[in-house]
Amino acid sequence: MTAGLTIGKHQVKYPLIQGGMGVRISGYRLAGNVALNGGIGIVAAAGLGLDSESYTGKNFFAADHQALVDELRKAYEIAPDGVIGVNCMVAVKNYDDAVRASCEGGAKIIISGAGLPMNLPGLTADYPDVALVPIVSSVKAAELIVRKWQKSFQRFPDAIVVEDPDTAGGHLGEKMENIGSGDYDQYATVRGVKAYLREKWDVEIPVIAAGGVWDHDDLEYAMQQGADGVQMGTRFVVTEECDADDAFKQAYLDCSKEDIGLIMSPAGLPGRAIKQNIEKIWQWDKDNDTYCPSACLKKCAYQTSRDRFCIMHALDRSQKGNTDTGLVFCGSNAWKAKRIETVKEVFAELFPDVE
Numbered sequence: 001m002t003a004g005l006t007i008g009k010h011q012v013k014y015p016l017i018q019g020g021m022g023v024r025i026s027g028y029r030l031a032g033n034v035a036l037n038g039g040i041g042i043v044a045a046a047g048l049g050l051d052s053e054s055y056t057g058k059n060f061f062a063a064d065h066q067a068l069v070d071e072l073r074k075a076y077e078i079a080p081d082g083v084i085g086v087n088c089m090v091a092v093k094n095y096d097d098a099v100r101a102s103c104e105g106g107a108k109i110i111i112s113g114a115g116l117p118m119n120l121p122g123l124t125a126d127y128p129d130v131a132l133v134p135i136v137s138s139v140k141a142a143e144l145i146v147r148k149w150q151k152s153f154q155r156f157p158d159a160i161v162v163e164d165p166d167t168a169g170g171h172l173g174e175k176m177e178n179i180g181s182g183d184y185d186q187y188a189t190v191r192g193v194k195a196y197l198r199e200k201w202d203v204e205i206p207v208i209a210a211g212g213v214w215d216h217d218d219l220e221y222a223m224q225q226g227a228d229g230v231q232m233g234t235r236f237v238v239t240e241e242c243d244a245d246d247a248f249k250q251a252y253l254d255c256s257k258e259d260i261g262l263i264m265s266p267a268g269l270p271g272r273a274i275k276q277n278i279e280k281i282w283q284w285d286k287d288n289d290t291y292c293p294s295a296c297l298k299k300c301a302y303q304t305s306r307d308r309f310c311i312m313h314a315l316d317r318s319q320k321g322n323t324d325t326g327l328v329f330c331g332s333n334a335w336k337a338k339r340i341e342t343v344k345e346v347f348a349e350l351f352p353d354v355e
């Protein structure tokens with residue numbers, strides 16, 4: 001089963017991508033250590049600058065660029081030969097710049113969702129070895145991307161991540177009313193994307209299942225169901241190496257199944273999170289009279305009409321340990337977290353039959 005994974009020119013021992021988790025939940029430490037242990041480590045680009053030395057409170061985009069380059073350098077110090085990439089969200093205003101900073105900083109893979117990354121190959125044209133991986137939740141979205149990439153760039157994705165809205169953490173690529181309805185079939189979508197690539201284009205491209213994979217059995221099931229690998233987020237939050245404050249990890253250890261639910265992000269997308277403090281998150285912005293400090297999103301209800309809350313800063317607060325008024329994104333499996341492990345221990349549990 002553990003046949004490794006090749007994405008573009010990059011190969012790893014285990015068919016595992018650690019999902020990008022913003023804001024600074026998967027920074028250099030987590031990504032570097034996952035890469036060191038034989039998986040693909042992914043730094044999340046979103047909001048890195050907010051905690052960087054060069055951030056003055058007024059230069060969010062410039063600080064973000066430099067922080068991403070620095071983050072990649074530190075990740076490669078941990079795993080010099082590892083496969084380290086960046087998660088860039090299409091929904092952020094500095095998306096193009098985040099992609100450029102990723103290339104400059106030596107990312108081997110760029111994984112891109114929260115919108116359709118239609119122009120990604122154009123942005124990375126000077127870096128042909130950087131593997132490009134869109135995240136989709138439907139066969140239709142995969143078709144749109146592949147058709148556009150073929151027409152405009154004569155390029156296929158190097159892999160496609162299929163993210164399950166019913167289980168994944170963070171922003172979700174499905175309408176709120178459809179999530180949890182029972183209509184969505186994660187592995188039918190994985191097989192559908194695979195079949196589309198094979199039948200329409202005659203290409204074999206790895207299709208990666210994201211969402212709801214917690215342990216060895218889940219991983220085996222995903223592979224049996226036709227995935228070429230898995231992308232995991234939630235399990236890696238409760239590791240020593242995860243870049244979040246201990247309080248963020250503790251929120252996972254403390255939560256129950258009922259605490260996990262859907263919130264509506266000001267970005268216009270639903271998100272999965274520990275939801276019981278959502279009122280306090282809204283209230284924090286009112287009490288502190290914050291108004292769009294970073295203008296980070298292309299589309300934001302808080303920016304245009306002060307509706308909901310400032311998501312970048314709500315995620316920034318929780319990462320720094322304020323889980324009372326900060327937003328704690330998580331996958332549907334967060335309640336399964338019982339202890340903090342090392343990344344090495346997680347790999348040992350996931351791949352017991354491999355040295």
Ligand SMILES: Cc1cc2nc3c(=O)[nH]c(=O)nc-3n(C[C@H](O)[C@H](O)[C@H](O)COP(=O)(O)O)c2cc1C
Binds near residue numbers: 113135231329332
């Ligand atoms: C705390 C957290 C933050 C996340 N942030 C991002 C992000 O910035 N960009 C993104 O594309 N996906 C994000 N995700 C989704 C993960 O990369 C991953 O695909 C998903 O969580 C997989 O499901 P699992 O958590 O059940 O393993 C986030 C997930 C979590 C739990």
